[in-house]
Amino acid sequence: MESIQQTESKIIELKPFTDEMIVNMGPQHPSTHGVLRLELRLDGEVVREAIPHIGYLHRCFEKHSENLSYPQIIPFTDRMDYVAAMNQNWGFCLAVEKLLEADEKKDFEVPERAEYLRVLICELNRIASHLLSFGTYGMDIGAFTPFLYAFRDRERLLLLFEKICGARLTYNYIRIGGVSEIIPMEPGSVDEQNYLDEVKEFLDYFEPKIDEYNDLLTANSIFSERTMGVAVMSEEMAISYGATGPNLRGSGVDWDLRRDEPYSIYDRFDFDVPVAKDIPELGALVGDCWSRYKIRMDEMKESVKIVRQILAEGLPDGPVMAEMKAVRPPKGEIYFRSEAPRGELGFYIVSDGTPKPVRVKGRSPCFSALSALQELSRGLMVADIIAIIGSIDIVMGEVDR
Amino acid sequence: MNPEEIYKTLIDRFGDAVLGFDFELVGDPNIQIAPAAIAAVCQYLAETDSLAFNSLMCLSGVDLGAKDEEFSVVYHLHSLRYLHSVVLKTSMPKTDPHLPTVSHIWKTADWHERETYDLYGIFFEGHTDLRRILLPDDWEGYPLRKDYMEPDFYRGMRVPY
Numbered sequence: 418m419e420s421i422q423q424t425e426s427k428i429i430e431l432k433p434f435t436d437e438m439i440v441n442m443g444p445q446h447p448s449t450h451g452v453l454r455l456e457l458r459l460d461g462e463v464v465r466e467a468i469p470h471i472g473y474l475h476r477c478f479e480k481h482s483e484n485l486s487y488p489q490i491i492p493f494t495d496r497m498d499y500v501a502a503m504n505q506n507w508g509f510c511l512a513v514e515k516l517l518e519a520d521e522k523k524d525f526e527v528p529e530r531a532e533y534l535r536v537l538i539c540e541l542n543r544i545a546s547h548l549l550s551f552g553t554y555g556m557d558i559g560a561f562t563p564f565l566y567a568f569r570d571r572e573r574l575l576l577l578f579e580k581i582c583g584a585r586l587t588y589n590y591i592r593i594g595g596v597s598e599i600i601p602m603e604p605g606s607v608d609e610q611n612y613l614d615e616v617k618e619f620l621d622y623f624e625p626k627i628d629e630y631n632d633l634l635t636a637n638s639i640f641s642e643r644t645m646g647v648a649v650m651s652e653e654m655a656i657s658y659g660a661t662g663p664n665l666r667g668s669g670v671d672w673d674l675r676r677d678e679p680y681s682i683y684d685r686f687d688f689d690v691p692v693a694k695d696i697p698e699l700g701a702l703v704g705d706c707w708s709r710y711k712i713r714m715d716e717m718k719e720s721v722k723i724v725r726q727i728l729a730e731g732l733p734d735g736p737v738m739a740e741m742k743a744v745r746p747p748k749g750e751i752y753f754r755s756e757a758p759r760g761e762l763g764f765y766i767v768s769d770g771t772p773k774p775v776r777v778k779g780r781s782p783c784f785s786a787l788s789a790l791q792e793l794s795r796g797l798m799v800a801d802i803i804a805i806i807g808s809i810d811i812v813m814g815e816v817d818r
Numbered sequence: 819m820n821p822e823e824i825y826k827t828l829i830d831r832f833g834d835a836v837l838g839f840d841f842e843l844v845g846d847p848n849i850q851i852a853p854a855a856i857a858a859v860c861q862y863l864a865e866t867d868s869l870a871f872n873s874l875m876c877l878s879g880v881d882l883g884a885k886d887e888e889f890s891v892v893y894h895l896h897s898l899r900y901l902h903s904v905v906l907k908t909s910m911p912k913t914d915p916h917l918p919t920v921s922h923i924w925k926t927a928d929w930h931e932r933e934t935y936d937l938y939g940i941f942f943e944g945h946t947d948l949r950r951i952l953l954p955d956d957w958e959g960y961p962l963r964k965d966y967m968e969p970d971f972y973r974g975m976r977v978p979y
Binding site: 471 | 843844845846848872873874875876878880881882883892894898901905924925926928929930933937950951952953954961962
């Protein structure tokens with residue numbers, strides 16, 4: 418009886434109160450671009466906290482590398498950022514080559530022809546990567562058409578890659594000391610001319626398309642409403658979080674390794690580095706999702722410009738591989754970073770003079786950029802999370818390695 | 819400033835905490851710092867106007883194997899204002915791998931330190947959220963240590979294939 422009386426005398430509070438809800442977004446979710454799980458703490462539609470959980474695609478790249486010789490590691494780098502695998506190959510090879518060059522006893526130089534082929538193929542790969550980013554970002558926001566257009570054009574690029582190295586996605590094309598000769602292309606031969614003609618044909622087709630895509634998506638009012646002024650990453654924040662590449666330039670920092678710390682033969686080409694600016698008449702702010710996206714659209718034009726310069730000059734004669742018996746860097750340590758489509762890809766290599774490295778660390782641009790997500794998304798709406806993830810353009814293969 | 823000048827600046831400021839500069843090393847020579855002083859040195863490098871190392875490019879753990887009794891952590895710093903860079907290295911005994919965190923100086927160190935903790939078992943003191951990041955939370959051991967033996971089973975699944 419006592420307990421019933423207690424219940425009756427209880428005062429019911431009429432304060433409206435809602436609990437925070439915890440939602441797991443991912444790991445299987447189309448707009449997380451792979452297997453990213455976000456633990457969202459929601460107050461209604463407002464995100465109080467978005468905690469990224471990564472590692473679903475961890476394939477022990479660094480552990481594997483310690484048990485393989487240098488050339489054997491290159492296919493593993495393919496599988497890091499699998500939509501820009503040429504650039505990953507190159508990043509790793511550049512680091513090893515830097516260490517080989519530091520060896521005073523050996524005279525090591527990458528042949529001219531290989532350098533031209535590398536720049537040609539990596540800039541095409543950058544276009545392919547940015548096309549994928551553009552297409553999927555549109556789809557995340559709710560525009561399905563750009564995705565089909567982007568994949569149509571990317572397909573032509575993949576066919577070009579297939580013609581030069583036999584693979585569509587994981588190329589293993591750029592090797593230490595040059596490029597692969599698995600499909601022979603003699604200097605001055607018909608094959609070479611045909612290939613370059615095909616590249617030119619693609620560029621002629623593709624260049625006007627960029628403007629078309631800008632009309633289609635960039636200027637689209639639904640798209641800009643969703644992305645302009647959303648998740649502004651300040652200059653200091655971008656630098657502190659180690660955001661690089663288009664994300665850094667989207668925050669207004671004028672920094673591109675291809676121009677500012679030129680490696681390979683980038684100092685011979687003339688190209689601009691797009692940097693985000695406030696556009697008051699549209700409503701875009703420096704560092705918002707739209708600016709990061711726009712940088713990629715502008716970079717495709719610059720890549721086209723670089724490739725056109727190579728076509729105008731023509732490929733130099735000579736071998737495509739440096740003369741060397743085995744890849745055996747001297748005892749030493751090197752950190753080398755290159756400008757991959759997603760930002761600065763660094764490799765830290767510790768060598769003890771044997772054919773296998775002691776330590777290889779891949780500094781992934783997406784890993785650093787993704788760590789800013791938690792701070793960027795605080796206090797925004799759930800739908801904005803999608804806009805942010807697409808705009809920082811992550812590939813989980815590279816985040817998790 | 820080049821690494822030699824930065825080394826001299828650090829010697830003047832920190833004295834004994836700066837252990838040496840490896841001129842001979844092929845590649846990137848590094849400045850060795852005592853583990854207890856690493857956070858203070860980093861703070862100094864990041865906040866002094868004439869140095870302004872505002873970006874931490876990379877933070878990596880290193881284990882050289884059984885012949886070495888120490889773990890190392892390597893910091894690659896770069897200044898976007900003066901366009902100079904420097905490499906710091908700090909080593910601690912394998913029996914007691916503890917190091918002050920630098921995640922309050924550069925936010926990118928947050929995840930990089932978690933990764934180093936995850937794979938090497940180096941504890942960063944003062945880190946606000948030191949959890950495993952790439953491996954599952956209940957994984958045992960630190961795989962990038964050279965003496966790591968992979969388990970036979972993980973939750974009933976065979977690990978070696």
